[in-house]
Amino acid sequence: MKRIILYLVLILSLSSCSVTNYMQVATLRSNNVSLKDGCYLYIDDAVRVEYVFNTEDGVFTFEVMNLTDGDIYIDMEKSVFVYNQQAYDYAGRDLYTTTYAGAAVTTTSGYMSNGGGSLSGVGTTKIYGEASTVSQKLAKKILIPKGCYRTFYGFDINEEIYRQMFFARNPGPKEEVYILRENMHCPIDFSNIIYIICDTKEFVVKNDFEVAGIENICVTENMYLCINPSEYYIKYTDNDIKVYTSPSYSVIYDDRTAESSNVNVSKTKSRRITMN
Secondary structure (H helix, E strand, O other): OOOOOOOEEEEEOOOOOOOOEEEEEEEEEOOOOEEEOOEEEEEOOOEEEEEEOOOEOOOOEEEEEEOOOOOEEEEOOOOEEEEOOEEEEOOOOEEEEEEEOOEEEEEEOOEEOHHHOOEOOEOOOOOOOOOEEEEEEOOOEEEEOOOOEEEEEOOOOOOOOOOOOOOOOOOOOOEEEEEEHHHOOOOOEEEEEEEEEEOOEEEEEEEEEEEEEEEEEEEOOOEEEEEOOOEEEEEEEOOOOOOEEOOOOOOEEOOOOOOOOOOOEEEEEOOOEEEO
């Protein structure tokens, strides 16, 4: 099986401007998926599932490898992604194929084949001329032959940053603001549920994850930041919404540079940033 990226190193070189840039980094943990060899790994008698999360917004990918002596199928109609108890279907998602002057490049929100070749049930067409994009639907059942694997594109875990009273959104340079899960008003949990058909039997792989903590980081010029396999990140600036409406207290609250005066939040020196 190909080795997916283990660590993501972001080299951030910013020109001087009036906008200050920030990153929110979320740390994940799981009680039934192990962090091993640079990725989250689940193994049973039938399949091996590898997850990669360290991307912007946590748009994760996962690989399913067939460990059985025969073919297996992934039932996309029954497989779902669950975020804080809300389910999202894999079935019916669009497949986008973009063709560039004689070379077809295929991307997908559902699955893709090993080696970038044609997808199961979906062919790519070699077209000379201007770039074009077509939309197709994913197959209901995805074949994985014996000893083979497929890569699936999951969902984005968060599109917007997590905000909470006394959790400073805009920390200063060389400073991180960190909040633990037990102090979060709205903890983040999600599961990836994969329905697998082997011969005439059907079984379910349910991989559970939760956000263990979140930190906000001020991005400064020529910063080197390593995003670990157990993390994902969101970029934002100080030029966005300036007030926060607390769901707990029903008040308008400015969380931009709120001092961490209560025990729910801790401020620490950066542990993962090296400056030039």
